[in-house]
Amino acid sequence: MEVRVEAVSKIWNVAGAAPVTALDTVHHRFPSGRFSCLLGPSGCGKSTLVQIVGGLETPSTGKVSIFDPATGSSAPVGAASIMMWQGLNLFPWRSVIDNVAFGLEVAGIGRSERYERARAMLAAVGLSGFDRHLPRQLSGGMRQRVALARALIMERPILLMDEPFAALDAQTKIVMQEELLRIFEATRKTVLFVTHAIDEAILLGDEIVVMTARPGRIKEVIPIDLPRPRSFDLVNTKEFGALFQHAFHLIREEGTRAMSEQASEQAA
Numbered sequence: 001m002e003v004r005v006e007a008v009s010k011i012w013n014v015a016g017a018a019p020v021t022a023l024d025t026v027h028h029r030f031p032s033g034r035f036s037c038l039l040g041p042s043g044c045g046k047s048t049l050v051q052i053v054g055g056l057e058t059p060s061t062g063k064v065s066i067f068d069p070a071t072g073s074s075a076p077v078g079a080a081s082i083m084m085w086q087g088l089n090l091f092p093w094r095s096v097i098d099n100v101a102f103g104l105e106v107a108g109i110g111r112s113e114r115y116e117r118a119r120a121m122l123a124a125v126g127l128s129g130f131d132r133h134l135p136r137q138l139s140g141g142m143r144q145r146v147a148l149a150r151a152l153i154m155e156r157p158i159l160l161m162d163e164p165f166a167a168l169d170a171q172t173k174i175v176m177q178e179e180l181l182r183i184f185e186a187t188r189k190t191v192l193f194v195t196h197a198i199d200e201a202i203l204l205g206d207e208i209v210v211m212t213a214r215p216g217r218i219k220e221v222i223p224i225d226l227p228r229p230r231s232f233d234l235v236n237t238k239e240f241g242a243l244f245q246h247a248f249h250l251i252r253e254e255g256t257r258a259m260s261e262q263a264s265e266q267a268a
Contacts, residue, residue: 001068001080001157001190003030003053008062009215010048022048024215025062032069032157033188037201037208039247041254045216046194047162053192054081054160066158081158086166088147090135097122097131100149121149125179141172145179152183161193165200174232177203185229198247202240203230210250213258220250 010023023045030036030053038046051057053064055078066075082103090099097118098105104114122128125145135143144164151159165173177200184191184204195201201208208222224243226234234240 001066001075002032003158003190003192004065004067005030005049005053006063006065008049008052008059008064010045010052010057011060021215023052023059024217026216026218028209028218028221030190030192031206032190034206035184035191035193035204037193037195037205038211039195039198039201039208039251040211040216040219041213041251041258042196043214044211044254045214046211049216050083050160050162050192050194053158054078054083056083080156081160082151082154082156083160083162084147084151084164086163088135088143090143090146090150092135094134095131096127096133096135096138096146099135099146100153102150103154117153118149121153122146124152124183125149139172140168141175144168144172144176148176148180148183152187157189159189159191161191163194163196166196173200178231180204181228181230198244198251199235199240201247202226202243203232203234208247210247211254213254219254222247222250 005026005028008023008026009021012020012022014020026049038049040046048057052059064077066077066080068074091102097115100121101114101118104117119131122131125148127142127145127149130138130142135146138146165176168176181204193204202224205224207224210219210222211217212219222243226239
């Protein structure tokens, strides 16, 4: 499924404070079956944009369209996507299998079928044999796999991910990145992935959508033409280094500009 963002703006109105423009006239086409990473300074509206695409927030102006280029059909915003957050939001009182099967349960799928599908998904993410454990009995990386399995089991064509690996230690993050790459190769979902990490965006993405400091606009779209399938070994290549430097300079420009504007506002 293709995601078309057309002139989307988002203004937050807070009682007793001046309105805050989070996004300003954002245009972009996120191609079907491609992995798009959103990169930019803190507060630039990356997460807000992904939430609008997922139907969790409404734009102040503009629109989002979900389009299937293979059939020419469209889908309501939110109906074709599933969200994975940085905060995993696992239910601590539910077993691993009941966490993974939760969406199917809400959808009215019977216990036998949802457990069968949940066990297959747990096997796919390397958690066979942990179905009866509680989240607190798992490591951070294993809990992340549970959250990923819970998202994938819904079989939505669009996967929205808001800094899902940010809280992991460096080694576990590498494992989860490579796991996500493997799953992407197998499923070819349309992925929108929010991150602050330039190396993560290059490793995972087919493109990096670099956003400006608030109000968020698209500064540049960097195509990532590195071959797939990928592994962390790419980090040491010349091509990876050139992409990193390019993205770093764009982000540094925006960070410097934002700090300068804040200093001017405080001086005034």
